[in-house]
Amino acid sequence: MLVPGSLQVIDMEALRSEEWWRRFEAEQQVRERTAFPFLVPAMAFLFSVLVVYGLSRIYLELAHWKVGDVDMATPLALGISALILLGGWFVASRPQLKAWQLGAMAAVVLVGILAGAIWAAVHEEGGAQEAAAEQPPAATAPAGGGGQAGGAPATSLEVRAVRSLRFNAQQLVVAANQPVTITFINEDTGQVHDIAIWRSRQDAQSGGQPLASTEFCTAPCQETLTVTLAPGSYYFNCTVHPQQMTGTLVAR
Known part of the structure; x- marks a missing residue:
């Protein structure tokens, strides 16, 4: 800490000796030991559930869309595999990758899957209504x-x-x-x-x-x-x- 109007510096150790500072550090350590180890697996689990559910809805709907004898779920699966490989290469080749970059990548993936799942759900509901209307x-x-x-x-x-x-x-x-x-x-x-x-x-x-x-x-x-x-x-x-x-x- 700088003393105004001089070049003197007060050592932070003096502050650390205060009782309120020790309580603050103790509370921070407790939060790091409990909240962080719990939140990371929980967020990873929720992210995995959203990815698996979203992709399953998309694949089921795209199975009805065909080009020749190939349904569109197959090229989508190949494309996603290529993107996973590309994303793994990008992360592995940049050891100093910042947290915001990882967050941005995860957000792009999540938004894309959610958009696809919503489209599949809406399209499936529309198809079911059409089939019911056509059925005598x-x-x-x-x-x-x-x-x-x-x-x-x-x-x-x-x-x-x-x-x-x-x-x-x-x-x-x-x-x-x-x-x-x-x-x-x-x-x-x-x-x-x-x-x-x-x-x-x-x-x-x-x-x-x-x-x-x-x-x-x-x-x-x-x-x-x-x-x-x-x-x-x-x-x-x-x-x-x-x-x-x-x-x-x-x-x-």
């Missing part, structure tokens, strides 16, 4: 006179795979103790789907064999299965997308 009310069971929950049990019905990785109907009603024909129509262009009937969700998750299933097919395509079910509640899904494409089937 009686398309679930054109031949059997039923099929939907609350309707008469059907002996033949249609189930469609539509955009956004979903079935056009999640609840079906079929006739029990007689052959039921299910026509599976894959309208999710470029995507591989099937339909499988299970005794329960637990059976589907256990990795066993379904009661009946169609072959895999790439849209646009159509497959048919015939099954006879005892009265009860059953579970159906697409084995290619078992988490997104599911439903309940009741035989009565």
